[in-house]
Amino acid sequence: MALFPLTSNFEGDFVLQLVPVDTENTMDEVAAAAAVHSVGRRVRDRPGHILRVRRQGSEAFLPRDMKVAEAGFMPTETVEIIWQAPAA
Amino acid sequence: MSDIQILKPQKTWSHLAARRRKPSEYEIVSTNLHYNDRDAASPYELDPGMFMNEWYKKHTFDTALKHADWNAFRDPDEVVYRTYNLMQDGQETYVFGLFNQFNEREHDKALDPRWAGSLGRLYAPARFLFHALQMASAYVGQVSPASTLTNCNYFQMADSLRWLSHTAYRTRELALAFPDQGFGRDERRYWEQDPVWQGFRELVEKALTTWDWGEAIVALSLVVKPAVEEAVLRQLGASARHNGDTLLGLLTDAQLIDADRHRRWTAAFVAMALETTGNLELMMAWIACWAPLADRAIEAYCGALPDAPGAADAARAATRDIRRGLGL
Amino acid sequence: MNTAVLGQAYRNNLVGPVMRAGDLAQAVIEAARTDNPGKDIFVDDKRAYIRIHAEQEMILRQATIEEELGRPFRMNDLEVDLSSFAGQIESGDDSIRFYFVKKL
């Protein structure tokens, strides 16, 4: 358990934001923490969609239940938070 | 939270608002303007260890000349940019009026050719010396720890350009009147080779490479400038009058008005420095180190002034009087 | 405007002063016409400033401006209202020149 800073690049938003998470958080929890600072503030909610996390430059999403500690991030590394349609 | 205090407008800048006195235009626009004293580790908003940050930490903020608040310094003349130009435009109108009148009266044609030769050797090369004062003032200004001190030095820098400009102007006029005396051609050679200038050249070359702000301002304002002004303005002017060169006498008088203003702020600066224990001894030690160079410069220069037997002694004594008058 | 068009905006050869509005600016417009015979003088008045331009080179003479103003004028008095200029500058005792070396 340790505080871990990440940088959120949230799909549809205009700016990178600092998002403190915990090394024990899952990727779903990271996405939720990032959403707090974008959704309903400058990005409309997309009902039914889920949010996925990926490294910048990567097409592949990280597993939803992967923990921050397992992802091998550097502190403040930028992650992209991407909307995923229900069918996907 | 009920204890939040909403900040209300004040009558002046918040940094001046605590004082009782209504601030003058000078204070509103001149005080506490430097921002490189915010963070002792990094004067400038870059890597703390980069070259220029180290330069200012060492030469400005770590000088041995200490004061708890240099920002409290005030120019006794309260010169601001606007009034500087008002003042100096008036002064230049006077000086160029002199140039005009004396030219119309063919002043230079009446000069003794031997005196013209002396001007070529002892006056025209002074543009290098005045330019050195311009450069030295620019340096002391840029490393001063208070904007009020910086401004005095920058105005002094501009005044030095003024003296240099007068010299260049007169050099060209004299070249027209005495085409065979080397005016406009030989100044650099005199400055670099003639023994009369080598004392001053050594003095300013060394002053220009003194990087510590405290030592640099003491050397420039209390040793170099008094020596230059007493020898190359006052004693040269006296010699000129003696040799029928009224114009140069009047010109150096006009330039000494600037020098007097520089001395007034210097006096205020010294008084302020002496508020801190240890500065007296430090400044005396610096002066003891620089004064012999200045004395030799005065000796070499004044010794060559025509018909001015006591010039060197008078100039040297005057520099002592200036310092003694300030408690140094 | 797309960036391709925007990016070409530097491909012009207009030179000349950008003056603060006032009687000096008006005199400079007239002087530009007099001192640059055969050239089109482009005037773009933005209220706070006025662009006075010509292709490749523009010369302004002290005597012409003085005549337009109807009062004594020294070349370096131009600076009082010369806020900016396009091109390179060459300042003389009784004239001033704006120019480009290259033609694009």
Place this chain on the structure above:
Amino acid sequence: MAVLNRMDWYDLARSTNWTPKYVAEDELFPPKLSGEFGLPLTAWEEYDEPYKQTYPEYVKVQREKDAGAYSVKAALERSRIFENADPGWKSVMKAHYGAIARGEYAAASAEARMMRFSKAPGMRNMATLGCMDEIRHGQMQLYFPHEHVAKDRQMDWAFKAYDTNEWAMIAARHFFDDIMMTRDAISVSIMLTFSFETGFTNMQFLGLAADAAEAGDHTFANLISSIQTDESRHAQIGGPALKVLIANGQKQEAQKRVDIALWGAWKLFSVLTGPIMDYYTPLEHRKQSFKEFMEEWIVAQFERALTDMGLDLPWYWDIFLKDLSETHHGMHMGSYYWRPTVWWNPSAGITPAERDWLEEKYPGWNDTWGQCWDVIIDNVVDGNMAKAYPETLPYVCNMCQLPILGTPGKGWNVKDYPLEYQGRLYHFGSEVDRWVFEQEPERYAGHLSIVDRFLAGMIQPMNLEGALAYMNIGPGECGDDAHNYAWAEVYRALRAERKAV
């Protein structure tokens, strides 16, 4: 009249180089202060300033300029322009004075560095006058706002801003310190006078003057356009230095300095000038869009001059052109959304009429920035103000110190430009910002951005209150919507209309 012409004696006044004897040339002109180009004194004696001025001419002309500016101020003092100005325009003045006044004063010392350390005698004299000019600009731009300080606490920031760690001021200092306060004499001439002053100051001092004249603020229009007359002279210090460098095989070094300074200036102006031109200035007073002013002053005038000097367009020209339509919209949204952290009250500038103007000037605006503004507008209209303020920090660039941002909505292209250097992860807002860092990492690597400071625990408590305290911005100073959200009424009415249908 029997006085000489200027050119009769001008050359003598700048024949002042001598060969030092009692100290070495490298001691008199230390390369790190004079410029590490390996050129001797004689090479620099070829330097010929194109815009000549003598001391007596200077004090006369400057006296006349001041007489003009101060008399306009005095004449208009009773006309209550400030009191009656649109709140958006007041914000323009607050942002301008805070970010500019003491920066201009600092530039006097950059000019003094050229004066003392340049090996070119002509440059030394011109920089003497340039130094005086910058004292003028610092002093006037403190004197003019001072009359408003008793009316509005935020005006105190005209003086105070440079003493604070307010984020925009960290960015302003980082830029100015990089191009003018910590460079050698020749680099200052290229980066400050040539790149910044012949380029960008025109944007702020003439472009904005055009808006000010439209807005009826003649004191301000007159002040800043008068300032620019000084700039147009001393900005010419850099051109001949470029020519000397190019003639001596140093074009690449010269080009690099221009490219670095131009980019930094662009970023700073995207946050300072872009929002005030396209969002704060009341719609009816906007002379041109920010992009149009940039096209006029930077693309058509500055870049043209640069090519005439023998330099190339910056390598990032295409990136720059693309960003001209984008970056400042994000900077505006950032400074608006994080408005408690600025010392002025940002004007949202997004009423339907203003949006039409933005869409016309920047096609696609509604599908991009407009999408984010729709959410902000809904929150304000619904009274959901908690969501209309931030709860975390934007991530800022380790070069320009400004938020890392891009185009949102349907054109989403936001991207980080990271770099790992000596074990530390740096973030940059663009490829160019990262390139600048890589040119001389030792200038920048040890600097901490405001986010770095937050993460290092230098900002306590670690929340908005702590951040505001760190930025020295107190209640009564921190920004809020310029019009107190009056614009939301327009949207409420539109909603009511839609319901009624």
